[in-house]
Amino acid sequence: MTTAVKENKRRPAHIERIGGLNKRDRIWAQIRKQRDFDVKSLYSALDGISKGSVHHYLECLYAGGYIAIVIESKPRQYRLIKDCGVEAPRLRKDGSEVSQGRINDNMWRTMKILKTFDWLDLSRIASTDDLQIKPVTAKRYVEALCHARYLHCVGASAPGSRAVYRFLPHMNTGNRAPMIQSDRSLYDPNLGKIVYQRGEK
Amino acid sequence: MSSKNTIAGLANVSLCASALDKALHRPAHLPGMIVMYGPSGIGKSFSAAYCANKYQAYYVECKSSWTRKALLMAILNSMGVMPAKTLPEMTEQACEQLALSGKPLIIDEMDHIVEKKAVEIVRDLYEGSQGTILMIGEERLPAKLKAWERFHNRILDWVPAQLADLSDCAALAHLYSPEVKFDDDLLIEITKKSKGIVRRICVNIEQVRRVAIDAGVAKINLNDWGERVFYTGEAPSRRL
Numbered sequence: 001m002t003t004a005v006k007e008n009k010r011r012p013a014h015i016e017r018i019g020g021l022n023k024r025d026r027i028w029a030q031i032r033k034q035r036d037f038d039v040k041s042l043y044s045a046l047d048g049i050s051k052g053s054v055h056h057y058l059e060c061l062y063a064g065g066y067i068a069i070v071i072e073s074k075p076r077q078y079r080l081i082k083d084c085g086v087e088a089p090r091l092r093k094d095g096s097e098v099s100q101g102r103i104n105d106n107m108w109r110t111m112k113i114l115k116t117f118d119w120l121d122l123s124r125i126a127s128t129d130d131l132q133i134k135p136v137t138a139k140r141y142v143e144a145l146c147h148a149r150y151l152h153c154v155g156a157s158a159p160g161s162r163a164v165y166r167f168l169p170h171m172n173t174g175n176r177a178p179m180i181q182s183d184r185s186l187y188d189p190n191l192g193k194i195v196y197q198r199g200e201k
Numbered sequence: 202m203s204s205k206n207t208i209a210g211l212a213n214v215s216l217c218a219s220a221l222d223k224a225l226h227r228p229a230h231l232p233g234m235i236v237m238y239g240p241s242g243i244g245k246s247f248s249a250a251y252c253a254n255k256y257q258a259y260y261v262e263c264k265s266s267w268t269r270k271a272l273l274m275a276i277l278n279s280m281g282v283m284p285a286k287t288l289p290e291m292t293e294q295a296c297e298q299l300a301l302s303g304k305p306l307i308i309d310e311m312d313h314i315v316e317k318k319a320v321e322i323v324r325d326l327y328e329g330s331q332g333t334i335l336m337i338g339e340e341r342l343p344a345k346l347k348a349w350e351r352f353h354n355r356i357l358d359w360v361p362a363q364l365a366d367l368s369d370c371a372a373l374a375h376l377y378s379p380e381v382k383f384d385d386d387l388l389i390e391i392t393k394k395s396k397g398i399v400r401r402i403c404v405n406i407e408q409v410r411r412v413a414i415d416a417g418v419a420k421i422n423l424n425d426w427g428e429r430v431f432y433t434g435e436a437p438s439r440r441l
């Protein structure tokens with residue numbers, strides 16, 4: 001290989017993701033940094049991530065056409081061929097996109113646009129033709145965010161009418177949706193921490 | 202009317218979504234900016250919300266106090282990118298993320314920045330990314346944009362938002378009052394009294410729904426509604 005041909009002449013702007021990163025976010029960030037890499041170069045640059053996790057994500061990225069194999073023999077050399085920016089692609093093993101998390105994403109985005117809303121508004125307006133959000137899902141999410149003080153309840157519910165909430169502008173922590181965890185605490189990935197725990201007042 | 206519970210069936214939402222779809226799949230030689238404009242309360246932000254969700258777009262809403270830096274900070278925040286220190290660096294970051302992700306950028310309440318320098322940032326972003334940008338604003342937005350010659354010929358499509366008609370009203374009633382059925386005569390009256398403004402239609406549907414629930418009926422028509430007044434957005438006239 002001649003050294004004169006350098007594929008990625010154009011230096012990318014330094015775009016770095018805000019907030020707490022999960023394993024795959026960190027692997028993806030490292031791939032974007034190295035561009036040409038192998039499992040070892042990634043693994044040694046990442047603390048606390050097993051080789052298995054790296055292997056597994058590379059498999060997904062390869063199947064999805066994001067990376068190519070440059071040298072087949074061991075150790076396999078990879079190259080980033082489809083850079084989609086700071087967000088790590090959410091992929092299954094066969095390279096297809098994972099839609100999990102889109103529900104929260106849509107509701108989080110919609111709340112910021114509507115500013116004042118109730119859970120029925122949210123479930124209707126955040127739904128698209130390929131992603132239906134159940135009213136009960138919206139209700140649970142709105143209530144969790146209200147507990148964590150992202151929303152202010154401007155009108156309490158009464159028989160026949162729904163509670164109305166307002167999104168507090170200073171609580172726009174970022175583009176990633178807070179998520180309700182299995183122990184019903186609320187985790188904000190933008191801040192990288194748990195913002196509400198059950199039983200807190 | 203869509204059988205699913207989405208707002209996709211509303212006229213303005215589908216207008217906006219199809220314009221954005223066209224821009225995202227345009228041939229390389231065509232420009233990629235779209236403008237949607239219309240009076241307030243007509244459902245522009247509904248359209249923005251739907252499009253933002255459908256295409257996982259980056260969304261910002263401008264404020265009148267915004268400078269160039271504030272605009273860039275908001276855009277980078279919506280992308281989840283850690284902002285750099287200087288304006289040129291930030292512009293480059295935003296261009297990079299727009300170009301790489303291929304996602305559209307939606308700028309709502311564009312009126313607030315259209316007469317300021319911040320508007321030049323929007324053009325820089327477009328030039329630097331060749332991405333798709335949807336700008337939303339009030340009725341006079343196109344006229345104001347015309348003042349910026351270099352802007353003007355980068356617009357692929359001008360989308361005037363429409364006043365809501367009977368089918369929109371029926372769709373909204375179906376969405377917001379699933380438990381109470383509205384008769385057509387009532388829907389016609391609501392559309393007329395609300396003058397096609399989506400926000401007023403929503404208020405009226407809610408009022409009717411409450412009346413129907415209080416009366417314990419699952420179906421309501423104009424007779425049942427009777428002499429009650431609809432919300433028209435006007436100050437009430439005095440009745441003596």
